[in-house]
Each structure stands twice: as C-alpha cells, then as structure tokens.
Amino acid sequence: MTLEIVSQAKCFGGTQATYQHASTATGTAMRLAVFTPPQAAHGPVPVLWFLSGLTCTEENFTVKAGAQRLAAELGVMLVAPDTSPRGEGVPDDADKAYDFGLGAGFYVDATEAPWAQHYRMRTYLEQELPALISSTLPADMTRQGITGHSMGGHGALTIALRSPARFRSVSAFAPIVSPMNCPWGEKALTGYLGPDRTAWRAYDACALIEDGARVPDILVDQGSADSFLTTQLKPELLEAACATAGQPLTLRRQDGYDHSYFFIASFIADHLAWHAERLLR
Amino acid sequence: MTLEIVSQAKCFGGTQATYQHASTATGTAMRLAVFTPPQAAHGPVPVLWFLSGLTCTEENFTVKAGAQRLAAELGVMLVAPDTSPRGEGVPDDADKAYDFGLGAGFYVDATEAPWAQHYRMRTYLEQELPALISSTLPADMTRQGITGHSMGGHGALTIALRSPARFRSVSAFAPIVSPMNCPWGEKALTGYLGPDRTAWRAYDACALIEDGARVPDILVDQGSADSFLTTQLKPELLEAACATAGQPLTLRRQDGYDHSYFFIASFIADHLAWHAERLLR
Numbered sequence: 001m002t003l004e005i006v007s008q009a010k011c012f013g014g015t016q017a018t019y020q021h022a023s024t025a026t027g028t029a030m031r032l033a034v035f036t037p038p039q040a041a042h043g044p045v046p047v048l049w050f051l052s053g054l055t056c057t058e059e060n061f062t063v064k065a066g067a068q069r070l071a072a073e074l075g076v077m078l079v080a081p082d083t084s085p086r087g088e089g090v091p092d093d094a095d096k097a098y099d100f101g102l103g104a105g106f107y108v109d110a111t112e113a114p115w116a117q118h119y120r121m122r123t124y125l126e127q128e129l130p131a132l133i134s135s136t137l138p139a140d141m142t143r144q145g146i147t148g149h150s151m152g153g154h155g156a157l158t159i160a161l162r163s164p165a166r167f168r169s170v171s172a173f174a175p176i177v178s179p180m181n182c183p184w185g186e187k188a189l190t191g192y193l194g195p196d197r198t199a200w201r202a203y204d205a206c207a208l209i210e211d212g213a214r215v216p217d218i219l220v221d222q223g224s225a226d227s228f229l230t231t232q233l234k235p236e237l238l239e240a241a242c243a244t245a246g247q248p249l250t251l252r253r254q255d256g257y258d259h260s261y262f263f264i265a266s267f268i269a270d271h272l273a274w275h276a277e278r279l280l281r
Numbered sequence: 282m283t284l285e286i287v288s289q290a291k292c293f294g295g296t297q298a299t300y301q302h303a304s305t306a307t308g309t310a311m312r313l314a315v316f317t318p319p320q321a322a323h324g325p326v327p328v329l330w331f332l333s334g335l336t337c338t339e340e341n342f343t344v345k346a347g348a349q350r351l352a353a354e355l356g357v358m359l360v361a362p363d364t365s366p367r368g369e370g371v372p373d374d375a376d377k378a379y380d381f382g383l384g385a386g387f388y389v390d391a392t393e394a395p396w397a398q399h400y401r402m403r404t405y406l407e408q409e410l411p412a413l414i415s416s417t418l419p420a421d422m423t424r425q426g427i428t429g430h431s432m433g434g435h436g437a438l439t440i441a442l443r444s445p446a447r448f449r450s451v452s453a454f455a456p457i458v459s460p461m462n463c464p465w466g467e468k469a470l471t472g473y474l475g476p477d478r479t480a481w482r483a484y485d486a487c488a489l490i491e492d493g494a495r496v497p498d499i500l501v502d503q504g505s506a507d508s509f510l511t512t513q514l515k516p517e518l519l520e521a522a523c524a525t526a527g528q529p530l531t532l533r534r535q536d537g538y539d540h541s542y543f544f545i546a547s548f549i550a551d552h553l554a555w556h557a558e559r560l561l562r
Contacts (some may be wrong), residue, residue: 009548
C-alpha cells in the first residue's frame with residue numbers, strides 16, 4: 001500500500017500534503033490531508049486525527065482551522081480523512097441531500113444495500129488507514145489522539161470509546177452526541193444499518209457509555225449560538241450519560257459561537273493543548 | 282451609505298462578518314469581509330487592510346490565513362475587500378482567463394472600454410470604502426496599515442506609495458512588484474489602461490519608487506518555491522528600486538515556501554506584529 005502525493009506545500013516549517021490511495025475497505029480511491037510537523041525529521045511524532053462534519057472533505061479542516069501553527073510548535077502530526085467514499089459506482093442519497101451518502105459516511109460500516117459495498121468508514125479508520133499511516137509516515141502510533149467536528153465529533157467519540165487502548169486523548173467540537181436521538185442520526189443509521197436499533201448502539205457515544213465503554217476523559221466545546229444545538233447535537237445527553245456512568249467529561253458551552261469553522265478556529269489551540277498534554281507526557 | 286450584513290459569526294471573541302453595499306465607484310454591489318476584534322467594544326480600533334490575489338474574493342483571506350487569532354489579541358480590525366466588481370453587466374475576460382476581468386481588478390481605475398465603467402477599484406479602495414468604513418464601523422482611520430498577496434501585494438504597495446500619509450505600515454506577501462515587467466501585469470495594464478506605458482507608472486511599485494514615492498518602510502515575504510517567482514513576481518526588481526532610491530525594505534526570502542495560503546498562514550503573525558508595532562505605538 002502506498003500514499004500518492006496529490007499536492008504538498010511547506011507550512012509552518014512542516015509539510016501540508018494531500019494524499020490519495022486505493023482503499024480496500026471502501027473499494028475506492030480515498031484522499032486524506034496530513035500535516036507533518038518539522039520535528040518528524042528527527043523521528044516519529046504523535047498523531048492527532050481530525051474527523052470532519054457533513055459535506056466536508058479532507059480539505060475543510062486543513063485550510064480553515066488554523067491548526068498547523070500549534071501542531072508545528074508541539075510536534076504533532078495532523079491527519080484529516082475524507083468523510084465518505086467517493087467516485088464512480090459509489091451510491092449517493094436519492095435526493096442528493098447533504099446529510100446522507102456522499103460527504104456523510106457517519107463513520108459506520110454500512111450493512112444495508114446498496115451502501116454496504118463502499119460505505120465502510122469504520123473499517124477504513126479503525127484498521128486500514130492507521131496501518132497505512134504507520135507504514136508510510138513518520139508517525140508514532142503508540143501516541144494517538146482523536147477529535148472532530150459535528151458528524152466528525154460523533155466519529156471521534158465513538159471510535160475512541162470503542163478502542164480506548166488506541167487513543168491517549170479524545171475531544172470534539174459540537175459533536176452529534178447521540179445519533180439515535182436526532183434527525184441526522186436516525187436518517188443515517190436507518191439508511192446504513194437498517195431499522196434494528198440495537199445495531200445502532202455501537203455508533204452512539206451516549207449508548208456506548210451506557211453500555212460500559214470508558215475513556216480517561218473527554219473535552220467537548222459547544223457554541224451556544226449553534227443553529228443545530230437543540231435539534232441535532234444535544235450535548236445535555238452526553239452530559240447526562242457521563243454523569244450517570246462516572247465518565248469524566250469537560251463540556252464547555254462557548255457563549256455566542258455558531259457551528260462554523262470560525263468556532264473551531266477559535267478553540268483549536270485549546271484542543272491541541274489538551275491532546276498534547278496527553279500525547280507528549 | 283450602509284453596510285448590509287450577509288453573514289456573521291463570533292470568532293476569537295470578536296466578530297467575523299461579510300458585508301455587502303452598493304458602490305458608487307464600481308456601480309455594482311460590492312462585498313467585503315471584516316473582522317472586528319473584541320477591543321472595538323470599548324472604542325475605535327486600528328485597521329489593517331488585506332488585498333487578495335487573482336481569482337480571490339473577500340473570503341479567501343478570511344477563512345484561510347488564520348489572521349483573526351492575533352488580530353483579536355492585538356485589537357486590530359481586518360478588512361478584506363473583493364478583487365473586482367462583479368454582477369450582471371460587468372464584463373469579463375473574453376476567454377474567461379483567471380488573470381483579467383472578474384477576480385482580477387488589479388486595483389486600478391480602468392480607462393479603456395468596456396472596463397472603465399465598472400473596474401474602478403482604485404477609487405473604491407482609496408476613497409469610497411475608507412469613507413464607508415469610517416462612518417459605519419468602530420475603526421480608527423488615523424491608524425491604518427495595508428498588506429496583501431500577489432496581485433493584492435501589488436495593490437497594497439502601490440496604494441501605500443501613492444498615499445503615504447494614509448498608512449502607518451505596509452507589507453506584502455509574494456507581491457507582483459512590477460506589473461510593467463511581467464506577463465500578468467502587462468496584460469492587465471494594457472487591457473485596463475491602454476498601450477501608453479506612462480499611464481501605467483502609477484500602478485507599479487517600482488516605477489512609483491523610481492518616480493520619488495516613499496513610505497517609512499516595507500516588509501515583504503517571498504517563498505523560494507513560489508512557481509511565479511521568476512516569471513511574474515521578481516522581488517529583485519523591488520530590491521533594486523529600493524536600493525537605488527534609499528527606500529527602506531525588509532525582503533525576506535522564505536526557503537521552500539510556495540504561493541499558497543499555507544505560506545501566508547505561516548507568516549501572517551510576523552506581518553500582524555509588524556503592523557501592530559506601527560499602528561499601536
């Protein structure tokens with residue numbers, strides 16, 4: 001397996017690259033963006049995964065979040081995967097809606113036709129891509145953290161809760177904390193997994209915590225002016241699940257911030273510091 | 282004259298907004314992006330103009346440069362105008378080329394048909410927009426700085442050299458230092474101003490300096506891996522003109538950096554510090 005360079009540029013003394021590779025998990029070409037900090041010239045560096053939200057590709061976080069500055073200072077690699085398989089033969093939502101199909105993989109392994117063939121983002125992110133990065137980039141896979149935004153916050157939380165040994169740190173920006181309890185999630189999980197809600201629980205951070213999953217601690221930032229706050233994101237559900245289970249959670253409600261990358265940019269330094277504290281010690 | 286809010290979001294404790302207004306200079310609706318730092322709640326703040334390059338709108342700098350973080354710390358307003366008039370009735374390059382017409386106003390007042398009617402970016406930026414900002418936003422117009430990228434670096438240098446009393450600070454990222462001596466510039470100035478090269482000198486930083494224009498000092502960053510370095514940008518021409526004229530210039534050649542916003546993001550903090558030193562003292 002190899003990573004083909006689509007583009008690369010020097011950035012804060014490191015390298016910001018977009019790679020492409022043939023994925024066996026999804027059966028498609030997949031792209032990802034990787035920031036390699038200057039410290040990687042001297043040996044493997046810790047890895048922070050960023051999973052993006054609905055409609056995004058590997059590019060949004062890479063050009064909009066301003067994360068490279070501090071990643072270059074701290075010596076952390078940033079890996080931003082795409083949000084779904086793409087390309088010829090990959091089915092999309094019948095109405096081309098933004099919240100299902102292309103750009104909306106929800107980080108699941110689909111079991112329903114016609115999605116099951118290509119929509120295998122869980123296997124891609126849990127198995128194939130870590131192995132590929134480990135074998136091709138100067139990444140220290142014993143020091144991984146994960147974060148994400150919205151649908152990607154859901155991805156980060158659920159992947160970390162299912163694989164606590166893999167990650168030293170987890171955080172999220174405005175995550176979908178319980179896809180089982182919001183319209184975006186119900187549409188996606190019904191479509192990809194079918195109507196049996198017991199199968200959904202592996203893809204719901206609150207349900208995973210109820211079912212016993214634990215990580216050392218979680219940082220979540222949520223803007224109070226986020227237009228999806230009460231209908232889709234519902235941080236109070238995560239707060240309740242963590243309180244009941246004794247799962248440590250730092251939930252910060254950020255007054256006046258919306259769902260945009262201006263919100264992410266405003267707090268990315270806090271998240272990088274949170275991860276660095278756990279990845280670099 | 283009023284600024285209509287197209288969108289706004291909280292960002293680093295301040296506000297990132299996109300505004301629209303009817304421009305008398307261009308005879309079109311014009312958009313601009315403005316970051317208002319939190320300090321503006323307590324009184325007018327200094328203004329840093331950022332002029333963008335070919336193909337850009339008011340959005341590129343706003344979402345890609347990561348400038349708001351330090352602007353919020355320093356208490357500086359960021360104003361990013363569009364790069365040309367747009368809309369129904371505004372002519373474009375016959376071949377829809379990226380380097381003339383829409384997105385390529387070159388910060389001139391065109392005198393040739395059919396461009397002269399709408400392509401009046403000089404008047405827009407030197408007269409109309411400063412007056413509009415002064416009357417509608419918490420901006421201290423006695424403390425203005427200007428910077429820009431590529432075509433916008435050309436804009437920043439030439440506007441500052443023509444109006445040294447207006448600006449306390451000027452810098453540029455990979456500017457077109459002499460449009461009279463590169464293909465982008467020759468095409469644009471021929472198109473907008475006609476074949477008489479004496480009329481071009483007001484729009485050429487090197488010619489302005491040769492003709493006696495001076496500013497206190499200039500900061501320029503230029504990436505060594507910029508694919509336009511030798512054909513279009515030619516920083517050595519500015520270096521020579523400044524040396525001959527005794528115009529102070531800090532020209533930094535940044536090893537390995539290209540023409541992208543990853544280059545701008547890497548050095549925007551240095552430029553903000555340069556401007557703040559001159560705007561805040």
